Amino acid sequence: MPRIVALANLLLSLMLLVYLDIMLLDGARAAPTAANGTKSSSALLNPNAESTSTHIVSSGADSSNKAKLNLKWTSRSAWQAAPPLHTPTHTTLPGGVSYVIIHHTATPASACRRNANACAATVRAIQRNHQQQRGWDDVGYNFLIGGSDERAEIYEGRGFDVVGAHAVGYNSRSVGIALIGDWTDDLPPLPVLEKLQQLITYGTQMGHIQRDYVLLGHRQVKSTDCPGNRLYNTLKEWPHYKQHAA
Numbered sequence: 001m002p003r004i005v006a007l008a009n010l011l012l013s014l015m016l017l018v019y020l021d022i023m024l025l026d027g028a029r030a031a032p033t034a035a036n037g038t039k040s041s042s043a044l045l046n047p048n049a050e051s052t053s054t055h056i057v058s059s060g061a062d063s064s065n066k067a068k069l070n071l072k073w074t075s076r077s078a079w080q081a082a083p084p085l086h087t088p089t090h091t092t093l094p095g096g097v098s099y100v101i102i103h104h105t106a107t108p109a110s111a112c113r114r115n116a117n118a119c120a121a122t123v124r125a126i127q128r129n130h131q132q133q134r135g136w137d138d139v140g141y142n143f144l145i146g147g148s149d150e151r152a153e154i155y156e157g158r159g160f161d162v163v164g165a166h167a168v169g170y171n172s173r174s175v176g177i178a179l180i181g182d183w184t185d186d187l188p189p190l191p192v193l194e195k196l197q198q199l200i201t202y203g204t205q206m207g208h209i210q211r212d213y214v215l216l217g218h219r220q221v222k223s224t225d226c227p228g229n230r231l232y233n234t235l236k237e238w239p240h241y242k243q244h245a246a
Helices: 002-030 041-045 049-070 110-114 116-133 190-205 229-235
Strands: 097-104 143-147 152-156 174-179 209-217
Touching (some): 097 229, 110 116, 116 152, 152 190, 174 190, 190 209, 209 229
Parallel strands (some): 097 174, 097 209, 143 174
Antiparallel strands (some): 143 152
16 A cells, blocks of 8 residues: 555656646746847736737827818818919918917808808908908908808918918918907807817917917907907917917
């Protein structure tokens, strides 16, 4: 009997040694080192750590790109703009302009409340006034925005890359955006204000507007009621608004 017990113990010892050898061999294969360019042990604790981080960054970049691509406006050709009377002067400021100046057109907003075609006709009328009555090369604003409680459209005026004619002394270093209507006693529809915010954000993302831009109402750079009391009081609550223009 003692010999049988001893033999059994010997067999168990041999089996244990074989098992340990197998485990050590598998461990060596499964634990690559940083020296050969593979994941470290900390990465192995969470094999998805790197891909998750990359995915978050990629998602952020994709979302930003989609935000840019999804911001649509009505081009000059779409609203049937007349051509500029002279060769446009292009902006040359590296990093974008430093001011965003908000206007109202002080014209009825009823056409823009009806539909986009009627609003485009209003934009054409504003351009005719600027060119034929005021003698300007083009519509003075870089962009115009009009709409109703259900929707809003952005209309390309001179665009981001052309100097506007909307604020003497600031034209070459600002983007001028006009909200179609008279906003002395009433606020613009919410979709119009949202489009305004989206357009400014787009401008900063694309480098047309400096990220530390200053937001102003037209009355801050000229003796005028523009952009209307109600709209101006709202702008004072927005980020980047400054009480005094530099």
